[in-house]
Amino acid sequence: MSDITLRRRRAISPGQWIGRALVAIVLITFAAFFILPIVWLVLAPTKSNSQLLLDGPFSFGSFDQLAANWDQLFAFGSGVFTTWIGNSVFYSFSALVITLIVSIPAGYALALIEFKGRRLLLVTTLIVMLIPNTALVLPIFLELSAARLIGSPLAVILPFSFFPFGVYLTYIYFSTAVSRDLLNAARIDGAGELRVFGQVAMPLATPVIALVGFFSFVANWNNYFLPFLVVGGQKIPVQVGLSNLLANVPAFNPTTATSIVIELPTLALATLLSVAPILIIFLFAQRFLVEGMTAGGTKE
Amino acid sequence: MNAGQSRYGYVFVSGYTLLLLAFGLLPTLYAIYLAFTRNGAFVGFDNFVRVFGDYRFLPAVAHVALYVVYWLVSLIIFVVILALIVHAVRVRWLGNAARFLFYIPGAIAGASSVLLWLFVLDPSVSPVSALLKSMGYDSLVSVVAVGNLPVVFTVIAFWAGAGGWIVIMYGALNNISGDIMEAARIDGAGPVQTAWHIQLPMLTKWISYMGIMSLAAGTQLFVEPKILAQATKNVVPEDYSLNQLAYLYAFRQNDFSGSAAISIVLLVVALGLSTIFIFRGRLFDSE
Numbered sequence: 085m086s087d088i089t090l091r092r093r094r095a096i097s098p099g100q101w102i103g104r105a106l107v108a109i110v111l112i113t114f115a116a117f118f119i120l121p122i123v124w125l126v127l128a129p130t131k132s133n134s135q136l137l138l139d140g141p142f143s144f145g146s147f148d149q150l151a152a153n154w155d156q157l158f159a160f161g162s163g164v165f166t167t168w169i170g171n172s173v174f175y176s177f178s179a180l181v182i183t184l185i186v187s188i189p190a191g192y193a194l195a196l197i198e199f200k201g202r203r204l205l206l207v208t209t210l211i212v213m214l215i216p217n218t219a220l221v222l223p224i225f226l227e228l229s230a231a232r233l234i235g236s237p238l239a240v241i242l243p244f245s246f247f248p249f250g251v252y253l254t255y256i257y258f259s260t261a262v263s264r265d266l267l268n269a270a271r272i273d274g275a276g277e278l279r280v281f282g283q284v285a286m287p288l289a290t291p292v293i294a295l296v297g298f299f300s301f302v303a304n305w306n307n308y309f310l311p312f313l314v315v316g317g318q319k320i321p322v323q324v325g326l327s328n329l330l331a332n333v334p335a336f337n338p339t340t341a342t343s344i345v346i347e348l349p350t351l352a353l354a355t356l357l358s359v360a361p362i363l364i365i366f367l368f369a370q371r372f373l374v375e376g377m378t379a380g381g382t383k384e
Numbered sequence: 385m386n387a388g389q390s391r392y393g394y395v396f397v398s399g400y401t402l403l404l405l406a407f408g409l410l411p412t413l414y415a416i417y418l419a420f421t422r423n424g425a426f427v428g429f430d431n432f433v434r435v436f437g438d439y440r441f442l443p444a445v446a447h448v449a450l451y452v453v454y455w456l457v458s459l460i461i462f463v464v465i466l467a468l469i470v471h472a473v474r475v476r477w478l479g480n481a482a483r484f485l486f487y488i489p490g491a492i493a494g495a496s497s498v499l500l501w502l503f504v505l506d507p508s509v510s511p512v513s514a515l516l517k518s519m520g521y522d523s524l525v526s527v528v529a530v531g532n533l534p535v536v537f538t539v540i541a542f543w544a545g546a547g548g549w550i551v552i553m554y555g556a557l558n559n560i561s562g563d564i565m566e567a568a569r570i571d572g573a574g575p576v577q578t579a580w581h582i583q584l585p586m587l588t589k590w591i592s593y594m595g596i597m598s599l600a601a602g603t604q605l606f607v608e609p610k611i612l613a614q615a616t617k618n619v620v621p622e623d624y625s626l627n628q629l630a631y632l633y634a635f636r637q638n639d640f641s642g643s644a645a646i647s648i649v650l651l652v653v654a655l656g657l658s659t660i661f662i663f664r665g666r667l668f669d670s671e
Contacts, residue, residue, distance in 0.1 A: 103575070107469050114466060115485045118547065121504050122489065124511040128503070141511035186399030198386070199393030205401065207662065212408050214597065214658035215651070218604040222630050222647040223411035226418060226640055246403040277392035306493035308607045313631075323495045327611055330499065335508075336524075336615040348509060355499045359492045366491040 129153050129353035136349050156350045167318055168325035175321055176304040179244030183300045184293060191254020192285055196264060213248040218309050225313040239314040244304045250296040257292035298369055302362055322358045329354055418644035431645040440623045448625050451534040452602035455541055459598055460591060463546050467553035468579050483554060487547030498611040501540045525619050528612055537608050549594050556590045557583060596661045600654045626650055
């Protein structure tokens with residue numbers, strides 16, 4: 085008897101089979117669409133230009149060829165690629181530090197301290213947070229150029245440091261994870277506001293500091309439009325540098341005037357290296373991403 | 385309200401407020417000022433009239449609008465379907481692996497993703513060159529012909545952005561109570577009926593969030609056409625999108641007023657969308 089019911093439960097109608105097959109096809113197609121370009125990008129730098137054109141797209145070249153492409157990339161413009169990466173690191177980290185210094189106290193105050201204008205500041209933060217960051221790039225450029233700051237690293241770092249999403253994340257965190265009673269207890273014990281913040285709230289804030297830091301770093305590292313407009317020459321970050329590199333690839337610019345030539349596998353290597361830090365962070369910080377992305381819905 | 389506390393409230397928000405003024409409010413006000421003046425003299429809507437009359441303006445609006453339509457439709461359909469499918473997968477590791485594969489391209493943004501897609505769209509090196517050739521394309525230039533661009537940009541944006549939304553929708557689906565799902569199953573609802581009558585209505589708030597965010601971001605199109613223009617020697621026009629046009633006004637024509645006028649139009653669209661969402665949507669009900 086039990087054997088029969090078990091079998092009946094296992095039996096799958098033809099309609100279900102077709103349904104399952106369809107689901108599998110959709111899943112596999114989209115998985116391939118999302119992942120194959122990345123697999124290709126990881127393999128391309130191991131090949132020579134002719135291997136890239138002639139061999140199978142997912143074949144592995146050789147480590148020697150990878151080394152040769154590596155050398156070509158880092159020799160380009162007497163090592164300017166290293167400078168670009170260094171600039172990206174410098175801009176992203178400086179902005180990250182300023183973002184944390186200003187956002188954590190701001191989110192804390194918005195969540196747990198009553199002051200006039202709090203609601204206005206909160207609503208403004210939400211509105212600005214939801215407009216795409218590119219929307220303000222040209223106005224910021226126009227402003228910085230009036231302030232004669234174009235070309236200065238500050239022209240990248242300061243606008244990068246303005247990160248309303250970070251304030252919002254901190255606000256959500258403090259208003260859900262830390263109770264006012266806890267702070268009031270410390271106040272009754274005679275702690276001043278600075279001590280309440282520094283010794284009660286801050287030790288609890290580690291998760292949100294990591295979260296804000298993560299999102300700020302990713303957003304800044306990947307930003308192209310703003311640095312493209314406000315810095316040039318040796319000061320550009322790697323995102324902008326990549327497009328400079330493109331100008332020296334004969335396959336895309338047959339009339340390229342420069343004598344130094346970047347071949348396709350080298351360009352692929354540059355692309356891979358330009359995203360490597362973020363790719364690595366993504367691999368290890370899955371849960372962070374999900375937490376941050378769904379932060380809007382957690383408070384209901 | 386305690387006066388001492390409230391004073392410290394101002395201290396704590398002071399740094400952020402300064403940045404908000406310097407890189408949120410001030411640039412907006414300055415762009416408004418520039419858009420309504422010419423060499424310091426107030427000219428009313430002259431700059432807007434001039435920009436709207438530019439022969440490149442309406443085509444740029446049309447390009448961006450068409451791209452945004454393709455992008456939103458494909459995003460809403462495929463993200464919802466994929467989230468439902470991944471949610472329905474019973475094998476735990478398979479569902480996790482699928483979500484991971486879908487969202488990992490999100491790490492590759494900006495110029496890097498466009499460069500990667502230059503390779504993918506170039507039949508001579510592409511991992512899918514057979515597919516491109518079967519569709520009759522034998523060179524990068526033929527793939528990125530102007531008529532194809534809305535689809536090309538949609539594919540790039542979908543590749544980089546869809547995974548994050550799938551993860552969000554998946555999370556929302558997980559929040560639907562098991563009792564409701566079980567009740568539907570006992571009433572004889574199949575997976576498709578359950579999705580249509582129970583899961584989809586529960587997702588609408590997230591779908592509208594995704595729609596508004598993507599609409600706002602889509603109108604800002606810049607880096608994709610910019611780099612494709614460079615890679616194809618302007619087969620992809622350098623004035624394809626509105627932001628590119630605003631860029632050309634500032635950098636090529638030295639016309640900051642015209643540039644500011646276009647930026648203000650784009651900013652008004654973005655601000656309008658986000659304000660409507662904050663005040664009408666229920667997603668960010670914070671108080």
